[in-house]
Amino acid sequence: MTVFDLPDFRDHEQVVFASDAETGLKSIIAIHNTRRGPALGGCRIWPYENDGDVVMDALRLSRVMTYKSALAGLALGGGKAVIIADPRSEKTPALLRAFGRAVDQLAGRYITAEDVGTTVPDLEFVRLETPHVVGISEGGAGDPSPATAYGVFVGLQAAARRALGTPSLEGVRVGIQGLGAVGFGLAELLREAGARLTVADLRDSAVERAMRELDADPSDATRIHAADVDVYAPCALGGVLNDDTILEIRARVVAGSANNQLAEDRHGADLQARGILYAPDYAINAGGIINIGHESTRNAGRPYDRQRAFADVARIGDTLERIFDLADQEGVTTAIAADRLAEQRLLEDCPAAA
Ligand code: NAD
Numbered sequence: 449m450t451v452f453d454l455p456d457f458r459d460h461e462q463v464v465f466a467s468d469a470e471t472g473l474k475s476i477i478a479i480h481n482t483r484r485g486p487a488l489g490g491c492r493i494w495p496y497e498n499d500g501d502v503v504m505d506a507l508r509l510s511r512v513m514t515y516k517s518a519l520a521g522l523a524l525g526g527g528k529a530v531i532i533a534d535p536r537s538e539k540t541p542a543l544l545r546a547f548g549r550a551v552d553q554l555a556g557r558y559i560t561a562e563d564v565g566t567t568v569p570d571l572e573f574v575r576l577e578t579p580h581v582v583g584i585s586e587g588g589a590g591d592p593s594p595a596t597a598y599g600v601f602v603g604l605q606a607a608a609r610r611a612l613g614t615p616s617l618e619g620v621r622v623g624i625q626g627l628g629a630v631g632f633g634l635a636e637l638l639r640e641a642g643a644r645l646t647v648a649d650l651r652d653s654a655v656e657r658a659m660r661e662l663d664a665d666p667s668d669a670t671r672i673h674a675a676d677v678d679v680y681a682p683c684a685l686g687g688v689l690n691d692d693t694i695l696e697i698r699a700r701v702v703a704g705s706a707n708n709q710l711a712e713d714r715h716g717a718d719l720q721a722r723g724i725l726y727a728p729d730y731a732i733n734a735g736g737i738i739n740i741g742h743e744s745t746r747n748a749g750r751p752y753d754r755q756r757a758f759a760d761v762a763r764i765g766d767t768l769e770r771i772f773d774l775a776d777q778e779g780v781t782t783a784i785a786a787d788r789l790a791e792q793r794l795l796e797d798c799p800a801a802a
Contacts, residue, residue, distance in 0.1 A: 451463075451503060454503075454504070454507065456504055456507035456508045456511065457507055458480075458507075458511060459480070459481070460478055460479065460480050460481075460507060460510065460511075461479050461480065461481060461482060461487075462478075462479040462557070463476065463477070463478045463479070463503075463506070463507070464476065464477040464478075464479075464550070464554065466547070466550035466553075468546040468549075468550075470542070470546070471540070471542045471543045471545075471546040472533070472538070472543065473531065473543055473546040473547055473550070474531065474532040474533075475529060475530065475531045475532070475547055475550060476502055476503065476506040476529065476530050477506070477527065477528075477529045477550065477551065477554065477558055478506040478507055478509075478510035478527060478528050478529070479510065479525070479526075479527045479554070479557055479558050480507075480510040480511045480513065480514045480525065480526040480527060480528075481511075481514040481525045481526050481794065482525035482557060483525060483794055484517065484518055484522070484523055484524060484525050484793075484794065485517075485522070485523040485524040485525050486524060486525060486527075486556055486557055486558065486559050486580075487510065487513070487514075487524070487525040487526055487527025487557060487558045487559070488513065488517065488522075488524045488525070488526070488527060488558075488559045488561065488582065488737065488740070488741065489509065489510055489513040489526060489527040489528035489529070489558075489559075489560070489561065489563075490528065490529070490560065490561045490562050490563025490564075490566065490583075491528075491529040491530070491531060491547065491560045491561070491562070491563055491565075491566050491574075492505065492509070492528070492529070492530045492531070492563040492564045492565055492566070493530075493531045493533050493534075493535040493539055493563075493564070493565030493566055494530065494531075494532070494533075494535070494564065494565055495532065495533060495534040495538075496530070496532050502530055502532055505528075505530055506528055506529070506530045509528040509530075510526050510527045510528035511526060512526070512707070512708075512730055513525075513526030513527060513528055513737070514526025514790075514794070515730055515786075515787065515790040515791075516730040516731075516733075516734050516737055516790075517734075517737060517741070518790045518791075518793040518794045519730065519731055519734065519767060519786060519789055519790040519793060520731075520734040520737065520738050520741075520763075520764070520767065521763075521767075521793065522737070522738065522741045523741075524559075524737075524741055527557075527558045527559075528563075529547070529551070529558070529560055531543070531547055531565075535565035535566070539565070539566075539570065541573045544570055544573035544574050545573050545574070545576055545577050547560075547574060548573065548574035548575070548576060548577030548578045548581070549577045549578070551574065551577075551578045551580055551581070552577055552578035552580065554580070556580050558580065559580045559581065559582055560574060560578075560580065560581050560582075561581065561582050561583040561592070561740055562583045562591075562592065568583060568584065568585050568590055568591055569585075571583055571584050572584060572585070582740040582741075582743040583740045583743065584743075588740075588743045588752055589739045589740045589742060589743040589752055589754075589757065591629070592735070592736025592737070592739055592740055593628075593629035593630050593633060593736065594633055595735040595736050595738065595739035595757065595758065595761050596630045596633075596705055596733055596735040596736040596739075597629075597630045597631075597632075597633030597634045597636075597637060597705070597735070598633070598637065598735055598758060598761050598762075599732065599733065599734060599735025599736075599738065599761045599762075599764045600630065600634050600681070600683070600703065600704060600705045600732055600733060600735065601634055601637040601638065601641075602761070602762050602764050602765040603703055603727050603731070603732035603764045603765060603768050604617075604622070604634075604638075604679060604681065604701070604703040604704075604727070604732070605617060605641075605765060606727075606764075606765040606766075606768040606769055606772075607679070607701045607703045607725055607727045607732075607768060607772075608620055608678070608679060608701055608703075610725060610769070610772050611700045611701045611725040612678055612700060612701065616641065616642065617638060617641040617642055617643045618641070618642035618643075619642060619643070619644065620642075620643045620644070620678050620679060621643070621644045621645075621646065621676070621677040621678045621679070622638055622643050622644070622645055622646070622677055622678065622679045622680075622681055623645075623646040623647070623648075623667065623672050623673075623675040623677040623679070623680050623681065623699065624638075624645060624646070624647045624648070624664075624672075624681045624683055624704070625648050625649075625669070625672045625673065625680070625681065625682045625683060625684050625685075625688065625704070625706075626648075626649055626682070626683040626684025626685070626706070627647055627649040627651070627654035627655065627657075627658055627683075628649075628654075628683065628684070630683050630705040630733075631647075631649070631681075631683030631684065631704075631705070632654065632657075632658070634681065634683060634704075634705070635647060635658055635662055635664065636661075636662065639662040639663070639664075644665075645658065645662055645663070645664035645665065646664065646665045646666075646667050646672070646675045646677055647659075647664045647665070647666060647667065647672075648666070648667040648668065648669040648671075648672035649669065649684075650669055673688060673693045673696060673697055674693075674696040674697065674698060675698065675699075676698050677698065677699050678699055678700060678701065679699050679700075679701040679702075679703055680697055680699040680701070680702050680703075680704070681702075681703055681704035681705075682702070682704035682705075682706040682709055683704045683705045683706055684706055685706055686706055686707050686708035686709060687708060687709070687710075687711040688706065688709055688711075689702065689709050689710050689711060689715050689719065689726070690711035690712075690715060691711070691715075691718075694715060694718045694719060694722065694724075695722075697719075697722070697724060699724065700723065700724055700725065701724065701725045701726075701727070702719065702724060702725070702726045702727065703726075703727035703732055704727075704729075704732070704733075705729075705732070705733040706729060706733075707729055707730070707733065708729065709726075709729045710726075710729075710783060713783065716781035716782065716783035716784065717781050719781070720781050720782075725772070725782065726781070726782050726783065727768055727771075727782070728771060728782055728783050728785075728786035730786070731764065731767055731768060731771060731786050732764060732768065734761075734764060734767075735761040735764060738757065738760050738761045738764075739754075739757045739758070739761060741757075742756065742757040742760070767789075770789060771785045771786050771789060772785075774788065774789060
């Protein structure tokens, strides 16, 4: 079997292995699809232990970015970069600049951004070598998390309307797993809308803050999926919808920011069989990419405008409505419906700029 036969390879346009002896850079940049525009996707820095995992991660993550941007209607394609390094001990300005030079060689076919292991200040070093970077703080969109949290909030509202028949979130009980950059922001928005919160995090300080500031009830981090709530919002890890958890979920809606929530594709059908409405992860967590997508329009001469960007993020609610309708019409899971809508968008002509 060659790399071209890997299930995750699926029509990647270009995969670049970039290295730099002086700084020790070892990186893979995967460009999945540029039909709708340049391939945008974050740069993950992780101490991968074997080459197979690095390649699989780059391929899998870049393909999801194509679907995420297409579904969000952005004039962007999908890409992703990974750097093999420990972000705590091996991430240096020189390494980031070497990565920036590798990005620059792709002449704008790939645009990089923040991901696991990279921060907004890191991107400033990348930016010294290439203009093809978004999510920077000066004059740019900065940290994508507030936009992601807002998108999840709007999407959660749409899913609750559909499954619970509630026009507002007043009194709706939401269980949030993970109170990080996205989860805490989501908790604040939900509280403002009158929802009642149950929260879990591995960090006691985050839970205590939510109890103090948002009147949240604490839950055991290993049991939050089974909490007695209306909506379960996974905002920490992937793979949380699996053979063990699905049977214990009491919520009628799953709507959260975590990537790759379904442990396997078949778990989408298991949720459906239990009457639980699942808001597909890459549809509901697209707020960050929609926001930084606006930053890339600087290339078309327009400055970043937060208000316009957030108005676009709010359209995640409409996208989810369309996904739920299509799933009903075609008798498929919401995850399959999201893929079908994204694939349809990939075939459509796309405006030159988002
Ligand atoms: P973060 O690292 O800021 O927060 C994650 C939080 O989850 C931390 O507080 C951590 O302590 C907690 N956590 C980890 N394991 C846990 C467990 N088993 N139980 C309970 N809590 C646990 O990350 P983030 O930026 O808030 O992102 C959250 C999720 O959303 C991730 O899956 C991320 O990939 C996804 N996502 C984030 C963005 C974004 O804009 N930040 C965009 C799209 C998707």
